[in-house]
């Protein structure tokens with residue numbers, strides 16, 4: 001960890017990021033548009049290579065709307081075969097770099113019947129259905145406590161900021177509970193019914209490990225899902241990755257406009 005932090009600090013000099021953004025499918029162009037310093041994951045001690053098409057795999061540092069930001073262009077998914085430790089390692093590195101606010105974005109399937117492709121959903125809470133937890137193992141007391149309180153993982157204050165920005169921009173925001181499953185297979189219709197019965201509004205294969213870890217180490221978290229499809233069984237047609245990417249692309253401008261407005265409004 002210290003090697004990674006020193007390596008990155010060497011590259012970024014006096015640049016000290018306060019806000020971290022994990023860019024989900026389709027949002028990568030934000031990093032391309034604002035890149036000041038880019039550090040490929042392959043060069044950072046402890047970072048693994050990303051195996052998902054469309055995920056670039058680098059940390060991008062930039063000042064955006066007056067805020068010093070570090071973006072993860074590409075994330076590590078549990079379904080790629082990475083350990084939970086690898087999945088959340090970048091969050092811990094961001095913490096060491098001084099990040100206090102973490103915006104986590106993702107592509108998700110809509111479980112709530114009111115959701116349609118290209119909707120944006122603010123995550124109000126989550127259900128960890130991955131069958132594991134990134135905090136399992138010896139606790140590092142310098143980062144956080146052994147048994148973290150989880151009553152407000154997603155900051156109400158940041159949700160209010162997002163609401164206000166969306167209202168000003170005329171962007172409709174859904175709100176809901178995100179359930180994380182491991183993937184990589186999409187859910188069966190029965191699993192989607194289960195998710196709905198358990199209180200989920202959207203399903204996906206990421207975000208929860210990073211949110212748990214960020215919250216554990218005292219970051220303020222904002223989670224935003226791009227609803228890319230109606231989850232299995234909601235829609236009568238089958239689901240493909242290209243459909244998910246196409247919907248993420250359709251929502252991209254709206255999504256980026258919102259994230260920029262949120263960055264501007266954060267103090």
Ligand code: HPA
Pocket residue numbers: 107108109110186187203204205228229230231232239244
């Ligand atoms: N299920 C799980 N993950 C997803 C989905 C889905 O329907 N769409 C995008 N990511």
